[in-house]
Amino acid sequence: MLTFELPTLAALPAVAAQVLEALQSHSIVCFEGEMGAGxxxxxxxxxxxxxxxxxxxxxxFALVNEYRDAQNQPIYHFDFYRLNEPVEAVGIGALEYFDSGYLCLIEWxxxxxxxxxxxRLLITLHVTGEESRTLQLEIKK
Incomplete structure (x- = not known):
């Protein structure tokens, strides 16, 4: 498990660059943290x-957004906060997205x-102050 300290929002780009290195061999990245954790x-x-x-x-509300990286590869960003049952994610084709091999960033x-x-990778954000956070990165197998 890796731990990163974010003393302020200004530290986000540097920590994101470090986390990016860990993403190189993972396509499923899960994000946990309380509401408002960042x-x-x-x-x-x-x-x-x-x-x-x-x-x-x-x-x-859309459940998934698609972005394109610098190499024009898709990145899928999910937010499952509003789901009541996992079958709702199946209904939007989540399993196909997960099996695509493209990066899937999953909130909740x-x-x-x-x-x-x-x-998969699990990134957990912990609120430590008004702008400060601790980010833990863990490889799940």
Whole structure:
């Protein structure tokens, strides 16, 4: 498990660049943390470090947003907060996205735990102050 300290929002780009190195061999990246912990904010910084030019925003109502990285490869950003049952994720084709081999960034993965592949990265954000956060990165197998 790797731990990164984010003393302020200004540290986001540097930490995102470090986390990007860990993503190289993983396509499923799950983000946990309480409401307001900064999951979407960190995903924005991560996408910027991958050359995404699109506006990155939470897909709370759409459930999934698609962006393109600097190599024009798709990145799928999910927010499953509003789901009541994992079958709702199946209905939008989540399993096909997960099997695509393209990067899938998943907020609130615990809502669809049964659908997730065993091997994935888990990034947990902990609020430590008004702007400060601790980010833990763990490889799940």
């Amino acid at each position: 999951k979407t904010t960190f995903i924005k910084a991560l996408c910027q470090s991958m050359g995404v030019q699109d506006e990155v925003s939470s897909p709370t 993965p615990s809502r669809i735990e049964a659908l997730l592949p065993p091997e």
